[in-house]
Amino acid sequence: MxxxxxxxxxxxxxxxxxxxxxxxxxxxxxxxxxxxxxxxxxxxxxxxxxxxxxxxxxxxxxxxxxxPTQLFLGSLPGRPAGDRLDRHERWATLLSAILVLGAATWTVLTFVDYTHRTSPITYDFDWGLFFSTRYDATTGTTLHYGRMLLSGLRVTIAISCISAAVALVLGTLVGVARLVPIPPLRLLAAAYVEFFRNIPLLVQLFFWYFGLTTVTPLWVNKFLYQYPFEIIAATVGLAIYTSSYIAEVVRAGIQAVPRGHLEAALATGLTGPQALRWVVLPQAFRTVIPPLGSQLLNNLKNSSLVMTIAVADLTWNSQQIQAYSFKGFEPTTAATVLYLAMSLAIAGMVHLVERWSAVPGVRS
Amino acid sequence: MRHRWGLVGAMVVVAVGFALGSPVPAAADLLQEVLGRGTVRVGLRTANVPFGFFDKKGNHIGFDVDISQAIIRRLSKKFKRPLRMEKVPVDAKTRIAFIIARKIDMAAATMTHTRSRDENIDFTITYFFDGQRMLARKGEFKSLKEFVGHKISTVQGTTSEQNVEKLFRDLGDPNPRILSFQQHPEAFMALKQGKVDGYTTDSTILLGTARGDPGVELVGEFFSDEPYGIGLPENESNWRDELNFALQDILRDGTYKTIYNRWFGPKTLFHMPLTRKLETWP
Known part of the structure; x- marks a missing residue:
């Protein structure tokens, strides 16, 4: 048949x-x-x-x-419980779901009435934008939008990686400091977290770039301005902002370790720092890997704000392309796809770390 | 095996309907549309002193605002229809995209009439002449050549950005270090704080942003021509004609001069004598 x-x-x-x-x-x-x-x-x-x-x-x-319903509906009338879609079926349905949702969004977008007109406005997509050199009639220069996007990608990756590394170290120190039995240090750490966590990142970036240098001595500024200061300010700002969140994650992780473990470690003769290093932190970090991963994702996405202090990151470049080509959807979509790809890569790495660091037989 | 043909049919109908959501080209005339609507949506800058900015009370004012208002008044009188101006904030990156998407009917947004822009939108006749210059801290630089190798600030998505890059390349600097901010006040602050050594854009905007600051001065000659035109959607010739006529009318009856003197007259911070004659058709 x-x-x-x-x-x-x-x-x-x-x-x-x-x-x-x-x-x-x-x-x-x-x-x-x-x-x-x-x-x-x-x-x-x-x-x-x-x-x-x-x-x-x-x-x-x-x-x-x-x-999409097929992804979530495992057992249906007439189907044995637990008989879920296999791997290939899942991918196939996911792909078609994305295509269908995309097309539906598009159809809606096509009919959006931008002008109070009754007829729909179309948008001609021009993906060739990124793959060829464009000549600019006004200045007589040539531009390659694809390369512009990639140069922005490089800056975004660099800033995100460095700030994430700094934030991890700084956040761990502050997170631990919030729990040590020294009240002034604890207070200081709490103030750090609440201060940097509760001020918008945009304001903080402006502070690091424009504000700080009004109080530092002139020779310090002169020294700093020899370097690309906007990138330094952006990285520092991002790192400190993210570290305040990581500190909270680390604190929660440490508090999740049963108190008995610490007491037992101390009872065997380990000093406080030793107990922390060999007993508490290894457990705490395993617990907090997933939320730490979320913070790293946030760090990446927050990095898009650095364009406000003239750092030519991915978002900056996508807007630059929009300004020069007068086409908004293509560069924005391209940037979105790149951010999504980077986020998925980070999520994947975090997942790998989680698997590698897992203690055999112990479920985290 | 049973097949539900009804279902298959319904599916095909849905799918074909989906595919048939085919675009119909816009046919209406923008002039008629604007007159029918009774509102003109004007794209205006928000942080460009003295063209489009907010005063201390939060009013959106400036040269571009006044010119647009005068044009709309003219149109209103000519077609005997009350027309209201709707101020739509735009920036250097969105002004052209908004016109193309027809979110606005005209953009008086310190927009230089360039050939590459003209490929996508249309412009009225030039309503303001400006040119690009360099602003520096007082006494630090004598000529444009001395800026080679120094950091320069400007605003993202402007012709200034392209012009200054070209200027530096012509002066023998293969890698100009240009910081493009989102708005003019930030670019100016970077200059004041020593983060950059020059701030460049059209001369009136430089003076407008500096607001008479004694610590800075213009250095070197003009290095570009920036004829400002009002941007409007491509291929709307009736609308463009009416805007051009209205512009020339306010030029003839002195309204333009009054507005010009209000913002660039001898008593203002941004004094710039009107040297070039604007186009009028007999």
Whole structure:
């Protein structure tokens, strides 16, 4: 009975082709076509699978039209409990879900009435923007938007990595300081956390860049200005802001270690710092790896604010491209995709660290 | 095997509807649309003294604001329709995108009329002539050549940014160090604090941002021509004609001169004599 499927696929394909030729092909149409295809494939494969497994094809056909539901609905009427989608099915549905949601968003965007007009405004996507050199008629210079974006990416990665490293060290010190039995130190650490955690990052960046140098002596400023001071200020600002959050995470991790462990460590003759280094912190860090990862993600995304103090990071460059090319959606989308990719990379690394550091047989 | 053809059919209908959401080109005439709406949406800068900025009471004022108001009054009189001005804040990066997206009908936003911009939007005739210069702390620099190798501040997304890069390359500096801030006050503050050695943009904006600060001075000659035009959507020739006529009318009846003297007259901080004659058609 496979012939009707092949026939239906052929007819659908022809219909698509006719539609494309009839209405012309622009970026929006292409995306809609892709999404439509994905939708059909998703629905079709979904009902085919249901048939294979002897379940209601109609139900699964419907579910295929709303791919995300398949990710969450493991067991359905007629399906044994725990019979979840396998890896390939998951990826296929996720992909089609993204395409469908993208296309739906796009359709809505296309119909957004920017001008109180009754007719929709289209937007012609020009992804070639990033892959070729553009000549600027006004200044007679050439620009390569793709390279601009990459140079911004480099700055963002550098600032995020350095500030994250500094923040981890600083945050751990402050987090520990909040728990040591020395009241002045504890108070100081608490003040540090509450101060830097509760002031908007934007204000802090302006402080580090514009504010601080009004009180430091002139020779210090002269020395600093030899270097790219805006990048230094941005990195320091980010590091200190993130460290206040990390301090709280570390404190929570330490407090999650049962008090008995510390007492036992001290009872065996370890000194306070030794007990901290060999007994408490190793456990605390394993507990806080996931929330620490979240802070690293925040650190990356917060780095987009450094453009306000003239650091040419990824966001700055995407806006620069917008200013020169008059196209907003492409550079913004490209920057979004790059931020997402970096975030996923960080999340992946954090996950790996979590697995490597796990004690065999112990569930964190 | 049972197949639910009804479902398949419904699915196809949904999918085809999805695909048919095909764009229809905009046909209406912007002039008629504006007159029908009764509001003109004008893109104005927010931190450009003296073109578009907020005074201490929070009023959005400036040369560009007054010119737009005068033009709209003219249009209102000519078409015998009350027209209201809606002030839409824009910055150097959004002004053109807003015009293209038709979020605004015109942008009086210190916008230099350039060929590359003209590929995407249209402009009225030039309503203000300016040129780019360099501002430095008093007594530190004598000529533009001396700035080579020094850090310069300006604002992101402006022609100033491109011009100064070109200037430095022409002066033999392959890697100009230019810091592009988001607004003019920040670029000026960077100069005052010594983080950069020069701050460059169109001369009137330099003077406007400095607001008579005695610690800074203009150095060197003009190094660019910046004819300002009012930006408007591409291919709206009726709308462009009316804006051009209105501009020339306020030039003829002296309204332009009054506005000019209010912002650039001898008694102002930004005194700049009106040297070049604006275009008027007989």
């Amino acid at each position: 496979a012939w009707w499927r092949a026939g239906a696929a052929a007819v659908a394909g022809m219909a698509l082709l006719v539609l494309v030729i009839w209405w012309g092909m622009d970026g929006t149409a292409a995306l809609r076509m892709g999404a439509m295809g994905a939708l059909l494939v998703s629905a079709y494969s979904s009902q085919a699978r249901a048939q294979r497994k002897g379940q209601s094809p109609a139900l699964w056909l419907l579910l295929g039209l709303f791919p």
